[in-house]
């Protein structure tokens with residue numbers, strides 16, 4: 001669920017409790033990764049102080065904001081369709097409506113948006129949300145407004161995000177912004193800027209605050225969490241220039257995990273996303289040391305072929321990745337692992353594709369997010385390589401890895417049957433309102449009859465059956481964590 005593009009959440013509208021005295025109406029919807037959903041909470045928090053309450057209806061919104069994703073062409077097309085829809089509503093029933101584009105497409109297309117999409121009044125990149133009050137004042141005076149400046153410092157550490165439309169049990173806590181890795185296929189370094197980490201103190205305060213408000217699970221969020229490094233602020237790449245004192249007192253990701261685990265020993269702690277080249281074994285050791293850090297790692301690899309990994313500028317080989325997995329399993333034998341995979345990267349041959357299949361066969365991931373390569377303007381791959389794998393070949397390769405993953409997912413869920421596992425209840429099961437749905441520490445969804453349990457309870461569940469994605473069972477009592 002914490003991952004990246006959760007298809008169920010695309011286009012979700014953020015609804016907050018109304019604040020007395022606020023008169024303007026905000027419609028805000030989000031596309032893309034967990035970071036965007038988390039950012040929308042920050043935006044809503046800023047606008048709540050500017051006189052806005054949220055609405056679910058486009059027809060009576062004063063301001064419509066869409067938080068956008070550029071990761072694949074399809075993501076951008078979805079947003080363009082939404083802009084057409086806003087435009088239609090504006091023309092027919094709500095001429096006073098103003099429209100703003102936030103997030104990665106705003107950053108990528110900048111002023112082009114204002115020129116090309118006549119309907120857009122406001123363009124705000126991911127590091128400029130604190131400027132929204134000024135930008136809105138411009139818009140109120142009838143001018144277009146834009147701020148797409150990327151920042152060296154901004155982490156929004158001082159803004160406490162509003163979270164009133166959640167299940168009240170699980171929350172994201174953003175810990176880093178941006179990415180320095182420059183994978184050749186990826187647009188993120190261009191749209192979200194250089195990597196910087198958030199002050200651990202403000203992270204711990206947010207974790208404590210969430211616990212006090214009844215939340216039971218947090219996911220520490222960043223494009224590349226293992227690269228987290230706090231030395232008093234500033235870009236990761238400038239760490240070399242830090243003083244000896246700053247270096248001696250720096251907090252890395254392994255340490256941050258421990259600080260969070262210690263601050264709230266009953267809070268479940270997850271993190272996403274890990275990059276194999278930055279994940280060090282001290283992180284795995286921190287996980288092993290604390291029961292409340294979930295034994296689950298999302299560890300994207302993108303390809304099983306050494307040649308393609310190199311072309312993608314991933315800084316590790318297939319063998320190094322396998323060694324990392326072996327080490328994880330040695331330190332935490334029951335750790336589950338999921339992946340991201342891309343098929344059809346430029347020059348990918350049938351042999352490279354076979355390497356991906358054999359790597360998957362070796363690891364037998366619990367689940368994965370799989371994509372056909374989509375060329376992104378401005379990336380190194382777009383500038384240097386021809387998008388030369390034909391669409392039908394990409395489609396076929398994608399179908400092959402998806403089918404293999406299905407088999408492995410089922411293999412993994414079957415391993416859980418007849419076991420008793422701890423489940424944190426999050427919501428009603430999609431299929432039956434007589435059943436709860438929650439997740440195990442391994443991030444697998446489990447459903448079971450409700451009995452007298454309630455949302456937010458940690459329950460031991462005896463697993464009796466499964467599908468590829470879901471464990472099915474019966475509660476046998478509260479877990480010790482309650």
Ligand code: SAH
Nearest residue numbers: 185186222223273300340341371372373374
């Ligand atoms: N480190 C980030 C990655 C964000 S992009 C994180 O997981 O938080 C999420 C996934 O989208 C990547 O791991 C990759 O598998 C996929 N992806 C990125 N760029 C892509 C492209 N141009 N075409 C297809 N898939 C892509």
Ligand code: F3S
Nearest residue numbers: 179181182183186188
């Ligand atoms: Fe993208 Fe690679 Fe960073 S996938 S977000 S450049 S780790």
